[in-house]
Amino acid sequence: MISIKDIARAADVSHSTVSRALRNSPLVNPETSLRIRTIAQEKGYRVSAVGRSLVNRRTDTIGVVVTSIADPFNAEIVSGIEEIALTHGYSLLLATCHSDPNREMLAVQSFYERRVDGILVSSSRVGSLYRPMLADMKVPIIFINSHHPDDDMFSVTIDNHNAGLQATRHLVQLGHKRIGYLGNQFGLQADTQRYAGYRSALEEVDIGFDPELVVHGNGGPENAKSATARLLALANPPTALFCFNDMSAFGAMCAAREHGLAIPSDLSVVGLDDLLLSSYAEPALTTIRQPKHEMGRLAAGTLFQLLSGNSPERFISMRGELIVRKSTVPPRSSADAISTNHQKSGAGA
Amino acid sequence: MISIKDIARAADVSHSTVSRALRNSPLVNPETSLRIRTIAQEKGYRVSAVGRSLVNRRTDTIGVVVTSIADPFNAEIVSGIEEIALTHGYSLLLATCHSDPNREMLAVQSFYERRVDGILVSSSRVGSLYRPMLADMKVPIIFINSHHPDDDMFSVTIDNHNAGLQATRHLVQLGHKRIGYLGNQFGLQADTQRYAGYRSALEEVDIGFDPELVVHGNGGPENAKSATARLLALANPPTALFCFNDMSAFGAMCAAREHGLAIPSDLSVVGLDDLLLSSYAEPALTTIRQPKHEMGRLAAGTLFQLLSGNSPERFISMRGELIVRKSTVPPRSSADAISTNHQKSGAGA
DNA sequence: GAGATCATTGCACACGTGTTCATACTAAAA
DNA sequence: TTTTAGTATGAACACGTGTGCAATGATCTC
Numbered sequence: 001m002i003s004i005k006d007i008a009r010a011a012d013v014s015h016s017t018v019s020r021a022l023r024n025s026p027l028v029n030p031e032t033s034l035r036i037r038t039i040a041q042e043k044g045y046r047v048s049a050v051g052r053s054l055v056n057r058r059t060d061t062i063g064v065v066v067t068s069i070a071d072p073f074n075a076e077i078v079s080g081i082e083e084i085a086l087t088h089g090y091s092l093l094l095a096t097c098h099s100d101p102n103r104e105m106l107a108v109q110s111f112y113e114r115r116v117d118g119i120l121v122s123s124s125r126v127g128s129l130y131r132p133m134l135a136d137m138k139v140p141i142i143f144i145n146s147h148h149p150d151d152d153m154f155s156v157t158i159d160n161h162n163a164g165l166q167a168t169r170h171l172v173q174l175g176h177k178r179i180g181y182l183g184n185q186f187g188l189q190a191d192t193q194r195y196a197g198y199r200s201a202l203e204e205v206d207i208g209f210d211p212e213l214v215v216h217g218n219g220g221p222e223n224a225k226s227a228t229a230r231l232l233a234l235a236n237p238p239t240a241l242f243c244f245n246d247m248s249a250f251g252a253m254c255a256a257r258e259h260g261l262a263i264p265s266d267l268s269v270v271g272l273d274d275l276l277l278s279s280y281a282e283p284a285l286t287t288i289r290q291p292k293h294e295m296g297r298l299a300a301g302t303l304f305q306l307l308s309g310n311s312p313e314r315f316i317s318m319r320g321e322l323i324v325r326k327s328t329v330p331p332r333s334s335a336d337a338i339s340t341n342h343q344k345s346g347a348g349a
Numbered sequence: 350m351i352s353i354k355d356i357a358r359a360a361d362v363s364h365s366t367v368s369r370a371l372r373n374s375p376l377v378n379p380e381t382s383l384r385i386r387t388i389a390q391e392k393g394y395r396v397s398a399v400g401r402s403l404v405n406r407r408t409d410t411i412g413v414v415v416t417s418i419a420d421p422f423n424a425e426i427v428s429g430i431e432e433i434a435l436t437h438g439y440s441l442l443l444a445t446c447h448s449d450p451n452r453e454m455l456a457v458q459s460f461y462e463r464r465v466d467g468i469l470v471s472s473s474r475v476g477s478l479y480r481p482m483l484a485d486m487k488v489p490i491i492f493i494n495s496h497h498p499d500d501d502m503f504s505v506t507i508d509n510h511n512a513g514l515q516a517t518r519h520l521v522q523l524g525h526k527r528i529g530y531l532g533n534q535f536g537l538q539a540d541t542q543r544y545a546g547y548r549s550a551l552e553e554v555d556i557g558f559d560p561e562l563v564v565h566g567n568g569g570p571e572n573a574k575s576a577t578a579r580l581l582a583l584a585n586p587p588t589a590l591f592c593f594n595d596m597s598a599f600g601a602m603c604a605a606r607e608h609g610l611a612i613p614s615d616l617s618v619v620g621l622d623d624l625l626l627s628s629y630a631e632p633a634l635t636t637i638r639q640p641k642h643e644m645g646r647l648a649a650g651t652l653f654q655l656l657s658g659n660s661p662e663r664f665i666s667m668r669g670e671l672i673v674r675k676s677t678v679p680p681r682s683s684a685d686a687i688s689t690n691h692q693k694s695g696a697g698a
Numbered sequence: 699g700a701g702a703t704c705a706t707t708g709c710a711c712a713c714g715t716g717t718t719c720a721t722a723c724t725a726a727a728a
Numbered sequence: 729t730t731t732t733a734g735t736a737t738g739a740a741c742a743c744g745t746g747t748g749c750a751a752t753g754a755t756c757t758c
Binding site for chain 4: 352353354364368372396397399401404
Binding site: 701704707711715717727 | 750
């Protein structure tokens, strides 16, 4: 591993001069500078970012922790972050925590030890426990997809309540009266808020709320499938379903078909995310588009604002956009769906 | 930012003793050690990995470059890598290159400057151009999903030829005679090999090869859609389609439906990847499962073998597994599909 | 009690880079 | 010629950490 001292020896100058020459400092004679840079190139020299970081007190690196990178939602957020980081010449340190608060803390601590210049956390489960930790380490942290009402926290979220409201309103306007909610793990902030939006939409039109129509998965399709099966086994099943996210919606549609129901004629489904594949599904999924990529960009942008000494907005809240596709239609009979009590041995289509 | 010198001052010892105490060295008096560690904790001290890296000459960091993290295929590979890295106490530096050889090189150079202990590159587009660069920088590199026949390269791939063979054989065995191939960008190694497998399967049973039935997308659903549309507009369209990957398969199925065809009765489709959502599609996608997570694990495992001085296998080739689901059935008439020349204004189901 | 062994600690240097300050030399001005 | 201003360079220190070596003092052995 060759250092500036090596090429200093080769060029018969001090390492100071080499350092200056490589950074194109006007302090060094143009001829010597060229000679040094030539030698450096010949020897295949590359600066050591670790040596440089030690003196510059910055690593040009930001840390990103997500629940799972295999989750396309997180992947798109990271994609947005990476895009902005690249334009600033920053690198990305990635860690996953699998919704484990402990692993989340460990990841953040690891980032801190590595002296990242900033940290982005998506779907944090730790929340206010960060406070004492943040007091110690003066590293700017931006939260994505979780909001903390404390003064010194920055966050980028979508308006989850509004998203739930839009999705449910859409189903209400189609004429549905028995609308189910397929949530994520209980206690998750985004779930609570989307659920609240769902409730609000029902109250707007005086549709009686039926707790039977609320089930919880874990955000993945498999859990959504079994949760939906419970819902469809009800004596008076829903005619429409609002799902926490698109992955859950896929699982729900799968369960419905196995139950002998056709989508959307027997069951309307609306998701939330608008994943790349959602528009290619059959039927194409009606959903609330979440600007994932843009959220990543904004979060990273906020961080770089902070790093350059500016005072960006603390709480950025984005609006989801309703994308109506083919998975939602009016219910079969406008006189509610009491008559359509499907048997499990029903039409196998 | 507090350093060992600060707590050395506070504990009235030399920074050497602090360094030893924090690493639980047996050389330091247990009482002093405890006192030092207490002070360190009170002050919220955390080692600087950059200082440590400078002297240890290792960063406990590996670099990963993928084409796009938003691509679920890459995301799952990264997920596998991260899992193994974590067990070794390593962190992950992530970069994307968007299939641009130049950006790929820049990413690798950035990693090198940051003195990562090893590099993983998925779907490399640069190939042998690495050689001179590798000669300079003695950082172990593992390639995923691209194979380089040079001596000093390590790689983990799936047997693409075999995958193409299995997929096409499956369609042949169902009785299809006009089988299309929807490939990725021309020149991509994986595409060439899968295409070769496709050809081999056709030759096995003496099905005449028709170059009309081969089209190329870019691995994404949108391009796949338009490419498939061209295929279906043929006077004598295919009755089955082997797609480069699952994303393409989704685009292909979408195009077929817009063309008035039913999947699988009018067109059988087989993908390659087995994404999380592939089994939840309608119809559930027949595909060749690629052990993405395992490939990431193996690649990372190979790297850590190298880092610990062992000599792991150079070329790891994995077998894809045919997963038969609902998107493939025998063709409508065994007397080929000449009669089924669908009009674009056909049944709109 | 003298020498030997051991436990504990500090000094000094190293890692690779950037930067301040002083120095040596050159050229211009007086 | 002397002073002044300017140019080019090196010495020295700093960043935070780890470690070989020496030094100190204590305990043990005979």
